[in-house]
Amino acid sequence: MLQKTSPYMRQANLIGGEWVQADSGATIDVVNPATGVKLGTVPKSGRAETRRAIEAADAAFATWKKSSVLERHKLLRKLHDAIMDNQQTLAELLTMEQGKSLTEAKGEVAISAAYILWFAEEGRRTYGDVVPSPWVDRRVIVTKEPTGVVAAITPWNFPSSMLARKIGPALAAGCTAVVKPASQTPYSGLAWGALAEEAGFPKGVINIVTGAAGEIGDEICANPLVKKITFTGSTEVGKILLQKAASTVKKVSMELGGNAPFLVFDDADVRRAVEGAIVAKYRNSGQTCVCTNRFFVQAGIYDEFVEKLAEATAKLKVGPGLEEGTQQGPLIDMRAVEKVEELVGDATAQGGKVVTGGRRHALGGSFFEPTVIAEATPSMRFMREEIFGPVAPVFRFETEEEAIRLANDTEYGLACYFYTGDLGRAFRVMEGLKYGMVGVNEGLITTVEAPFGGVKESGLGREGGHQGIDDYLDTKYVCIGGLGL
Numbered sequence: 001m002l003q004k005t006s007p008y009m010r011q012a013n014l015i016g017g018e019w020v021q022a023d024s025g026a027t028i029d030v031v032n033p034a035t036g037v038k039l040g041t042v043p044k045s046g047r048a049e050t051r052r053a054i055e056a057a058d059a060a061f062a063t064w065k066k067s068s069v070l071e072r073h074k075l076l077r078k079l080h081d082a083i084m085d086n087q088q089t090l091a092e093l094l095t096m097e098q099g100k101s102l103t104e105a106k107g108e109v110a111i112s113a114a115y116i117l118w119f120a121e122e123g124r125r126t127y128g129d130v131v132p133s134p135w136v137d138r139r140v141i142v143t144k145e146p147t148g149v150v151a152a153i154t155p156w157n158f159p160s161s162m163l164a165r166k167i168g169p170a171l172a173a174g175c176t177a178v179v180k181p182a183s184q185t186p187y188s189g190l191a192w193g194a195l196a197e198e199a200g201f202p203k204g205v206i207n208i209v210t211g212a213a214g215e216i217g218d219e220i221c222a223n224p225l226v227k228k229i230t231f232t233g234s235t236e237v238g239k240i241l242l243q244k245a246a247s248t249v250k251k252v253s254m255e256l257g258g259n260a261p262f263l264v265f266d267d268a269d270v271r272r273a274v275e276g277a278i279v280a281k282y283r284n285s286g287q288t289c290v291c292t293n294r295f296f297v298q299a300g301i302y303d304e305f306v307e308k309l310a311e312a313t314a315k316l317k318v319g320p321g322l323e324e325g326t327q328q329g330p331l332i333d334m335r336a337v338e339k340v341e342e343l344v345g346d347a348t349a350q351g352g353k354v355v356t357g358g359r360r361h362a363l364g365g366s367f368f369e370p371t372v373i374a375e376a377t378p379s380m381r382f383m384r385e386e387i388f389g390p391v392a393p394v395f396r397f398e399t400e401e402e403a404i405r406l407a408n409d410t411e412y413g414l415a416c417y418f419y420t421g422d423l424g425r426a427f428r429v430m431e432g433l434k435y436g437m438v439g440v441n442e443g444l445i446t447t448v449e450a451p452f453g454g455v456k457e458s459g460l461g462r463e464g465g466h467q468g469i470d471d472y473l474d475t476k477y478v479c480i481g482g483l484g485l
């Protein structure tokens with residue numbers, strides 16, 4: 001079957017303004033998860049190519065850091081426009097390599113552009129301080145400077161927007177970047193190189209390498225020219241990068257795994273809670289770090305909630321992302337399907353009841369049926385493990401204290417959600433949940449204006465919001481004396 005191709009589909013790496021292949025000529029195949037058909041290849045780069053990319057970023061930094069904030073603002077606005085002018089094409093490319101529905105892909109491209117615009121604006125507001133001096137004859141000034149070369153490593157579930165949150169603040173702050181997109185979905189990452197060229201960014205400001213993750217990661221961590229690592233991915237790999245980055249004491253931002261709870265109290269608006277549950281669970285076929293992993297529902301409305309959730313879940317249209325009307329695309333690969341199957345098997349062996357779904361989808365490949373499992377218990381694996389698939393386990397609870405305790409019983413602390421009609425309870429629960437982000441009577445809360453990030457083992461730092469540029473700036477304190485006062 002013929003695949004659609006895209007003018008933004010670059011099958012090369014961008015180093016110092018040149019589109020190049022790996023030194024060895026080796027490549028990695030990129031496969032469309034909806035069809036299993038190869039889309040193309042990308043270079044399998046390693047340490048040497050990564051080192052050159054870092055050196056190119058460092059050389060570009062010497063002049064880029066001196067550009068005016070207004071100049072950077074204007075270029076970022078052009079980048080925003082270039083993305084939106086090509087929203088459809090970029091979304092098609094994203095769907096082809098990642099699998100999500102075209103509607104979701106267009107949404108992701110739009111939010112990528114929105115991050116760029118937000119940081120174009122925030123870049124102009126990276127104020128310092130003039131501090132009242134404790135000395136009569138000295139002045140105290142605090143300024144913010146770009147940190148330097150930033151390395152950005154991104155995952156396959158949001159190959160465009162995860163990069164936008166990193167590239168946007170990095171470039172706005174005056175940093176340069178070396179980017180490593182995930183091998184499953186490299187084209188949306190490489191497209192940023194083509195878009196940046198179109199917008200007029202100088203050579204070397206953005207460099208992009210694809211290939212052997214371990215080798216590229218090792219060079220990034222060991223190379224003293226890299227001043228900051230920003231990573232979105234698994235907690236497991238995040239810990240490896242933290243350890244390795246310690247050797248050169250780099251700044252780090254980590255957006256890691258989640259185990260989001262979704263609490264529904266007896267006093268909630270069940271219709272609204274079900275609507276929120278569908279978005280919070282099934283967006284990107286359950287493959288997001290803020291997707292609900294565990295539903296906790298109070299006993300009084302448990303049966304009603306399960307029934308309505310199962311009804312809404314069964315209506316989700318599963319199909320190839322490019323097909324009109326598709327709401328649920330395939331999972332990223334067969335490994336993901338096997339993991340989901342294992343978790344469902346573990347649950348049913350322990351008394352979990354499959355209310356809808358539960359199996360591989362009739363479409364074959366990596367399609368999986370949207371699934372609801374009732375009578376979930378804390379001994380089941382999805383109490384602790386990220387599902388990363390379209391499975392909704394529903395636990396039952398009796399009291400508010402119990403719900404908060406169960407929700408917090410995890411090493412993760414990224415997003416959580418809860419539904420209640422009681423104002424006092426809303427505050428008690430919001431304050432009781434140990435998470436970086438809380439949705440109260442809302443299942444979709446990500447927006448460029450707000451700080452995205454987690455506590456505990458879900459990560460370090462925040463992306464988006466006015467906070468999202470802080471990690472790309474160093475604070476410099478200047479004490480000025482000898483003023484003849």
Ligand code: ADP
Binds near residue numbers: 154181240
């Ligand atoms: P996921 O489970 O979402 O694939 P990973 O943490 O494995 O999450 O991957 C996220 C990103 O980290 C990808 O770009 C991947 O290639 C990269 N990666 C994986 N292992 C390493 C490593 N040892 N060093 C650096 N990057 C890595």
